[in-house]
Amino acid sequence: MNIAVCIKQVPDSDKVTIDRETNRLNRTGVPSVINPFDENAIELGLQLKDKYGGKVTVITMGPPQAEQALRDCIAVGADDAYLITDRKFAGADTWATSYTLSLAVQKAGNFDVVLFGKQAIDGDTAQVGPGVAYFMDIPVITYVKEAEKTDKGFKVKRVTEEGYQVWEVDGQAAFTVVKEANTMRLPSLKGKMRAKSATITTWGADDIGVEEEKIGLKGSPTIVRKVFSPPIKTNRETIQNEDPKQSVKELLGKLKERKLI
Amino acid sequence: MEYFLTDEQKMIVELSRKITDELIIPERARLDQEEIFPTEILKKIAEADLYGLYIPEAYGGFGGGVMDFILAVEEFSRGCIGVSVSFAANALGIYPVLAFGTEEQKQKYLPAIAAGTKQAAFGLTEANAGSDAGGVQTTAELKGDYYILNGTKQWITNGGEADTYTVIAMTDKAKGARGASAFIVEKGTEGFTFGKKEDKLGIRASATRELVFQDCKVPKANLLGKEGMGFIVAMKNLDHSRPGIAAQGVGLAQGAMEAAIKYSRERVQFGKPISAFQANQHKIANMATEIEAARCLLYATARTIDAGIKDFSMESAMCKLYATDVANKVANEALQIFGGYGYMREYPVEKMFRDAKILQIYEGTNEIQRNVIALDAIKKSAKQDK
Structure with a gap:
């Protein structure tokens, strides 16, 4: 199975401090890490490779130092890595980023599946995975927890607020992966040694054949009008048991407890 | 302190530290209280390729030496020496095969230990x-x-x-x-x-x-x-493995000191963090100095062995003796800095204090180490007289 995983390097949120004078985030000197949700996508990719054989290719768009995040992926078992970097990409929103990444993914190989974390912890948009799928014109399934191969494509479990859905998809597909899916494995000594000497392919705007007006700040139509937290849905409770009879019993118990029946 | 570790050794430290912070430290209290053998953690250590550090590549190992091995043991010991001894005892169990085994015996037994699929x-x-x-x-x-x-x-x-x-x-x-x-x-x-x-x-x-x-x-x-x-097999094996016990001492002491310093910065008495009091500062100074001295002796010994020096009984005994005495002293002082809280199971120093004692007893009591060192020193003096 030929697997691609798109990742992003983000500041390590555990290590970000607040400047007491200005009340702003201290970003300088903060170490960068693989976006935590992307770790779940990497692990799912590695699990698919363990199960069906093949290769895991990691791709990131970012500044030159994002190379370290790619090497960290090789240390846990990724085979190939591509760094998409160019000053011309600066200021890209999720639309321009999706466009750029989609070209890089298509140039890097013919993949059976393209994986993403469900969102990045710095932007939190959850748009790049579906965006890349749009530009590649392939189906996308978001919030995937489990995936297995079928004769024609994949069968996946997709997490929803109420539980989960099972989807089947034929042919090439993109998935965004949730945290509940797994925990990324630890690197190995052999992996770390390989990561140190691995060649990272670096591509700029000209290498992937972009249309200049679609990248960077120029290609970014997003305007942030307002930032707010959506209202949180509360008082939701799921009763789930192996035996439905037990669930009914618990539900009746709770209703009686609240004197509703 | 700059110890001139190779890139590979830095990777070993980094990897062992990650395992210690993410897997050993969160589990150590439960493993201790319920007396659980750390099978799962050992499996992860094996998956990280750290079981075969000292085993030649021909038998599936990393091909390193004592230095590579003790760096991993030191890090694991910062978290829990119950876990690190379960890891290190494999080396004690299999080194006789490595040093005295026939080619057939090596082929038969070393690869499974290097892969961590079997324990020794x-x-x-x-x-x-x-x-x-x-x-x-x-x-x-x-x-x-x-x-x-x-x-x-x-x-x-x-x-x-x-x-x-x-x-x-x-x-x-x-x-x-x-x-x-x-x-x-x-x-x-x-x-x-x-x-x-x-x-x-x-x-x-x-x-x-x-x-x-x-x-x-x-x-x-x-x-x-x-x-x-x-x-001879037994004595050579113990000479070779004692730096591992010293590494347990250095690691445990480091963990105890770090916990004590952190606590002293947070605990406020008489309107000040207790790290502001000279009584505690001097404790910290002694701990930091003696741990570094123990580490120097340990690393120098490991490198002496890896350099192929034939007789290293004395060096091996010295690093075991010193590092484990330091570990006991540091565990004791660290607990004292914690005061009453240190005596409670809620904080890790209580366990470190209990754990440290074995280091002065196993792989040759520290009294036996002193015998080895003294006899060697006297022998050398007698030789010079001839």
Whole structure:
């Protein structure tokens, strides 16, 4: 199975401090890490490779130092890595980023599946995975927890607020992966040694054949009008048991407890 | 301190630190309280390729030496020496095969240990053969193609959990120490059983059991070296493994000191963090200095061994003695900085304090280490007079 995983390097949120004078985030000197949700996508990719054989290719768009995040992926078992970097990409929103990444993914190989974390912890948009799928014109399934191969494509479990859905998809597909899916494995000594000497392919705007007006700040139509937290849905409770009879019993118990029946 | 570690050694430290912070530290209190053998953690250590650090590449290992090994042990010990001894006892169990085994024996036993799919243990100590290791009473009698082993080994680390054991038994009692031989005994061999798991003061995650041999049939091919070499095998093995115990001491002390310094910055008494009081500052100064001194001695010893210097009994004994005495002192002082809280199970220093004691006892008591060091020093002086 030929697997691609798109990742992003983000500041390590555990290590970000607040400047007491200005009340702003201290970003300088903060170490960068693989976006935590992307770790779940990497692990799912590695699990698919363990199960069906093949290769895991990691791709990131970012500044030159994002190379370290790619090497960290090789240390846990990724085979190939591509760094998409160019000053011309600066200021890209999720639309321009999706466009750029989609070209890089298509140039890097013919993949059976393209994986993403469900969102990045710095932007939190959850748009790049579906965006890349749009530009590649392939189906996308978001919030995937489990995936297995079928004769024609994949069968996946997709997490929803109420539980989960099972989807089947034929042919090439993109998935965004949730945290509940797994925990990324630890690197190995052999992996770390390989990561140190691995060649990272670096591509700029000209290498992937972009249309200049679609990248960077120029290609970014997003305007942030307002930032707010959506209202949180509360008082939701799921009763789930192996035996439905037990669930009914618990539900009746709770209703009686609240004197509703 | 700049220790001039190679890039690979830095990776070993980084990886071991990650395992310690993410897997050992969150689990150590539970493993200790419930006396759980750390099977899952050891599996992760094996998956990280750290089991075979000191085993040659030809047998599936990393091909490193004592230095590479002790760096991992030191890091794991910062978290829990119950876990680190379960890891390190593999080296003690398999080094005799590495150093004295035939090519066939190496091919048969080393790869599984290097991969971490099997565990090893070393069986020397008996009820009446502790510091006086020459007093081994377990016998091995050659009958046809088998040696028949009879006797009981005591307090064997990884006993019951390990698959491959190197065991010292007497093939000729009349010859005393020169009548001892070393054998590889596999778990599941007829007549080989285990006693109950010991209930210990510390290192409670580690498994300590008796090895019981009752007419146990060990194939002749499992003799290590020659008959009569058992005592040499045992002594060389202990010389080689003592830096591992020193690394446990340095690691434990480092963990205790870090916890104590952090606590002293947070705990406020008389309107100040207690780190502002000179009584505590001097404790911290002594801890930091002595830990670094122990680490220097440990690393220098490990490098001496890896350089191929033939006789390193004295160096090995010195680093074990010093680092484990420092560990006990530091654990004691760290607990004192914590005061009443340190005496409670809620904080990790209580466990470190209990754990530290074994370091002065196992792999040769510190009194025995002093004997080794003194005799070596006196021998050297006598040589100069000649």
